[in-house]
Amino acid sequence: MDGELPEPLVIAGRSFTSRLIVGTGKYDSYAQNAAAAEAAGAEIVTVAVRRVNLTDKSQPMLVDYLSPERFTFLPNTAGCYTGEDAVRTLRLAREAGGWNLVKLEVLSDPKTLYPDMIETLRALDMLIADGFEVMVYCSDDPVMARRAEEAGAAAIMPLGAPIGSGLGIQNPVNIRLIIEQAKVPVLIDAGVGTASDAAIAMELGCDAVLLNTAIAEAGDPIRMARAMKHAVIAGREAYLAGRMQKRRYADPSSPLAGLI
């Protein structure tokens, strides 16, 4: 049917129809957050365990607005700068909600929020030994992505650009190299600023897109959530359809050939 994407996204044995994962914790309210997740058609939401209220019943709780029955909660380690911090955070999350599928991010510094891949790989080993299924936020270095996959990552999540930058995918060559070598799903995580950025990620062959700021900080977050839903479907369909060949107009024997 129109707009339906036939192949499910499968991560760690779980199937999803939607290929757009959205965040929590940057919205004006949990109500707005829930409305955005609905408008995005998301089935998975990431949860910054350190920032979102998961346990204090005297305060508004995320689960009151986004039902864990309806959305797969994906706890993440935003704000963790060491492997130990990340492992501790995810153990707490598992105790709180029983979540075993998690997103690991071990950051290097608060300015760029880039992952420290050496700490990340160390934490990944610990988490896998502890029975977690781990989706891994990583740099766009294909070598590090391959190491993460070899260590047992359930999905590879390279950044397209710095978290919260909205700059779009900076290095499509690297993203494409990661996709071509990966046997687990590859998701763009970080850097998407507007709808076309999400479409481009999917056209490159990514299996899904994770974004947060692009929706939360849009002028109208609900409308942007809807835009992103369509953008991900558009990019996925275009990828599967197979785009037309580009035609070049400069004389092929010119010094410009291959340039434009």
Next chain:
Amino acid sequence: MDGELPEPLVIAGRSFTSRLIVGTGKYDSYAQNAAAAEAAGAEIVTVAVRRVNLTDKSQPMLVDYLSPERFTFLPNTAGCYTGEDAVRTLRLAREAGGWNLVKLEVLSDPKTLYPDMIETLRALDMLIADGFEVMVYCSDDPVMARRAEEAGAAAIMPLGAPIGSGLGIQNPVNIRLIIEQAKVPVLIDAGVGTASDAAIAMELGCDAVLLNTAIAEAGDPIRMARAMKHAVIAGREAYLAGRMQKRRYADPSSPLAGLI
């Protein structure tokens, strides 16, 4: 409601919900052409009067597959290199189908298929004097776009890149300047190669997108038509939502500031 675009596209007093116009005449068959137009959710189809069978009832006719009741037919002057040719072609179309809303293109040469803007403006004057409502294929020069609007164009249709090139929008600065000065609708016509190109056009503030080769020459035209439908909605919604601000990470006092 989800995916609905509240404001209609209004061209020459006619309202449309869809903001994607597709072509005819490059498909394997009229049946495929019709299926693609359906999948694209198009309400307007351009018709190359010189290439499509509009009158010979002994042969398969476009109107048997794409009903003029359901689709607004937009006759165009593809293949015309002089103003006189273009005017003659559109008069024939009006006689054949009663179509008064037309798309004017006067080409300069068969290699680039770029419009000859001086001939185009001359033909535009003739057509308006003759009572046509004219959508004008034009270069992305804002000065020429303004002249076309001042001469009475019903819509401005700058090329994003050469017809059939699939190169995407080459000069977003010019497209944006055209949009900011125009009081009639601005449609990107030519250059879209894949879904993200269409999304980018809409994010720039275009009122609609016209494309042909990107669907007709895709590996799976029907699927690509669907991709384009979603891409146009995605770009429109993102434009209306208002994107997040980009954040820059380089030291703002560095020589790089403003570069990345």
Next chain:
Amino acid sequence: MDGELPEPLVIAGRSFTSRLIVGTGKYDSYAQNAAAAEAAGAEIVTVAVRRVNLTDKSQPMLVDYLSPERFTFLPNTAGCYTGEDAVRTLRLAREAGGWNLVKLEVLSDPKTLYPDMIETLRALDMLIADGFEVMVYCSDDPVMARRAEEAGAAAIMPLGAPIGSGLGIQNPVNIRLIIEQAKVPVLIDAGVGTASDAAIAMELGCDAVLLNTAIAEAGDPIRMARAMKHAVIAGREAYLAGRMQKRRYADPSSPLAGLI
């Protein structure tokens, strides 16, 4: 020999070694202007006839700092919005300095400073009838560039981006199409912001580069003039040398082929 460019640039029968033309009238002083022209290695300077003192001997005069014996003065029509204005301005210049080789620009509006190509072509006819040799500032529309050449332009000078924007060449496809069809020299005029922009223009096959703001508004104009001198040589040499082929790393059968 090192850094020497063997083939001269020939415009209207005059030969030049340097392929960098610089402006006048945006500097702190004529002295700085002269020092920048020297550092740039320029042999031609454009002179905004309406802005530069060419006749009032009671005030500092440009010719006292930039000798017309050493530099070819190229009067231009900056600030002219009609063909008649432009023609009148250049006649005054010819009377003042005997300059017959001129640069025509007829602007459309003060915001973009884009050329009005219809007025430009009209003025070009008048100037040629009046015996001038005319270098023509034009849009990057190859069709208009061809018309200017057919009307007798001594050189074609498409804008790379709006005057004074420093945005770099926006549409290399168009610039390259102009170069491939032209039999007279093609110079990028407007849009160069830094050294690499000038190099890119020359790598595309331009015969020369004209710039003004990029030097005058640099932090250190003299140093930037020197940068531009080297950039133009670098780009010219690279063009003549013939660059290596780009290598692509993505699987050539992937949907990405041709994208990165």
Next chain:
Amino acid sequence: MDGELPEPLVIAGRSFTSRLIVGTGKYDSYAQNAAAAEAAGAEIVTVAVRRVNLTDKSQPMLVDYLSPERFTFLPNTAGCYTGEDAVRTLRLAREAGGWNLVKLEVLSDPKTLYPDMIETLRALDMLIADGFEVMVYCSDDPVMARRAEEAGAAAIMPLGAPIGSGLGIQNPVNIRLIIEQAKVPVLIDAGVGTASDAAIAMELGCDAVLLNTAIAEAGDPIRMARAMKHAVIAGREAYLAGRMQKRRYADPSSPLAGLI
């Protein structure tokens, strides 16, 4: 004076006037290689220890064409895939030529020739313990670059694009982040395809550029070497001069602001 770059490049206490390092081993002959190094104005040449004849006096030797008195030889570990291989190779080089300043590259795979940063950092520790001064080929991940510097690297050499690709700098954000955090020189190593690519690297604030294929595989290598010499000077001068601010022409309140 014209073209002179006042500040020397200082690496591990050694001063150089030229900021362009060229390779060896991809040329038709050692004679051509030497002519290209001369034309490039290089003072340092990298030497692939495993590919260049440094010891067999019965065969043509590199040192007969490129004098170690005139050029600083920088042995590199091209072709090494483990830390041990790299260390062994550089020890052999030190025995052969007394070279203590070396370039470390530990590759991950023969397709991309990307560095394996974990092996690279391990080899770096071994080399520093062994008394080498080590310039490090690395990914453009600022976190890994910082780790290399903290481990004692004498210079950081991020790739701009895959070795031999000629694609130009893919991720200027990362390169700039590396430059802003580094206290040792940063050199672009790999990815430069033509002159403007080298200029762009220097405009970003790189201290120097290392390239090989762009010269060796150019149509006219000697001319391209000259182009690169000028491009590096141009980019360096432009960086030091401080470029003009870019001006944007779209309405600053438009959704496009910040886009173009």
